[in-house]
Amino acid sequence: MSVLNNAADVLRCFGNDCPDLTVSDVVRLLGMPKANASRLLKAMREANMLETIGDSHRHRPGRLMLDLAAAYRRSSLLIGRASEVVAEASTTFGHTGYISVRDGKEVTAVADFQGTNALRVVSNIGRRLPAHLSATGRSLLARLGDEAVHALYTGHGVLADLTEQLSKVRHQGFAYSSQEATPGVDAIAISVADPRTDEAVSLCIVYPHALVDIKGRDEMIAALAKGAARIAEDLGDSAFVAPRI
Template sequence: MSVLKNAADVLRCFGNDCPDLTVSDVVKRLGMPKANASRLLKAMREARMLETIGDTHRHRPGRLMLDLAAAYRRSSILIGRASEVVAGVSSSFGHTGYISVRDGQEVTAVADFQGTNTLRVVSNIGRRLPAHLSATGRSLLARLSEDEVLELYAGHRAMADLPAQLAKVRRQGYAYSSQEATPGVDAIAIAVADVLTDEAVSLCIVYPHALVDAEGRDQMIAALGTGAARIAEDLGDRAFVAPGFDRKDTLE
């Protein structure tokens, strides 16, 4: 079991800020003895979980991981339905869209749809963010009960503000962030779930702060909310709250 955990820890290192790893990187990031790190990466290469880049000592995720990622997306009706909605909204407004999932205190995008505007937010697929510090994360956390949030963030300094933030998300039906995860970038996010599989995803649109006014933002929230409401009805998500528009509440 420890080998599997160590392999998972290595895979979690990958992201936009870490596209490849060397043995030395693993030693530094995970505090693992060099000999152990070398053996682990070798075993992961042999299992096709990793592959080397050309003739270098740098490693990137292997073909097996790509196959698994594709299989994961195909196996989820919810991700498929959410992707249709976000792709449509992204195409209509020209801004980049994401489908994200939560893992504990983090969220990560599992699908993205590039915007068509000349000035647009680039893809952050695979980038992990603290859930409480992003619109996607707060939209998903708001689906938890207060007791579940308290257990998840027990002793965390986020609990000073998080309950009030999540209460607002539950009231509004969507989460909004302005230049929070990335300077100059705003985001709107709406979460929906499949009760049969107990999956929940966040449908998100990100856009340059300077290009979209409050009216434009509300139009995107309405479009995203309409699509999410259809998914909620079809998949039996009774906890879904359709977005409402109280601009004062949004901007507080």
């Protein structure tokens, strides 16, 4: 199924900083003969996996792809439950919230809730972040054992640091980052899992550093923790530890 893998490789090119692709982009990025690239993009176009932008030669993901993220959300009871919790916290506090999942060493948001405050962190759903460099990622990595984390990050340089951070996350029951990925932006994250499906998601609130003091932060942690605890209980997530604030 070489075509399928090539098609998947093409779709992977759209990650983060590449909103569109041409035949020669694909040739450059994937190193395939341009005859193949041309036919592959054509076939993907005809299958609605891609579409051209206007009448140019630039391609973006096709309409077929638009609803799949939603199908993913619908397939998961856990994501639905987590979304309710974060949506409520987001409207209560006015800050932007996410639900994220981990994929190897990366995390990606599957749902987002825009904050309502005049100064709020803009949602970056669909952007993959390095798991070890974000609160939401660390809240998910903390669910793994030290061995599993070691296996993931072996030879990575950050391992010692990360191991220490994760043990703190495990002890606290939540992950916290202050101006880590983005200057002026703090984040809190709590993870919860569904043992029946082996899924784990992170409930996350991001907010402007200047707007929230420790007391305000702890209120948000408490709100997320309360919702997460109920989910953990209902689904039987025995690994969940209630945050200590």
